[in-house]
Amino acid sequence: DIQMTQPPSTLSASVGDRVTITCRASQNINRYLAWYQQKPGKAPKLLISKASSLESGVPSRFGGSGSGTEFTLTITSLQPDDSATYYCQQYNSYPWTFGQGTKVEIK
């Protein structure tokens, strides 16, 4: 199985900060990487597919980049509503696997 690693598990930042979340794959996944946002008690919400393709309706402050084994999710100006846990997921090969999540807290 492809292992997905997301350091750190928790990240604290202030409103307006630029936030970068990293996701590393244990082997090449090309650009078949998705990012999800999950708030307490809710299902994950797809933000980005194919490493950088923003889903319709997702604010433009969210952006994704990377290919191969290194990927990043960037929030260009953190907003209070962005407090959530963010997960990456590879779908290059089965079984699909998720990172352990990065919790973003607002200072």
Place this chain on the structure above:
Amino acid sequence: QITLKESGPTLVKPTQTLTLTCTFSGFSLSTSEVAVSWIRQTPGKALEWLALIHWDDRERYSPSLQNRLTITKDTSKNQVVLIMTNMDPVDTATYYCAHRISYYGLDLWGQGTTVTVSS
């Protein structure tokens, strides 16, 4: 508007078989490139992909659970069913179904259903 909703028992006993149903609307699982997947989330919040069924009936399973899982679809009822045998307390989780178009992530999820395995 696409919606999905999971249903099934909230409590099962160890060794029992779990049957979960995903009832959806707003799309057809006979449309090319469409798929429905099952994912679970443990109390510790880890997400685990379980299974997927494509519009053309191709099935995919997590290798670690493959011998316990069966995924089926009923296109006429707009439902996808996941069967998991020999349930164990470690299978306690929230189970989600989700819609997918090929080459993209899981773009729409159900609200999830929490299953507890306990005697």
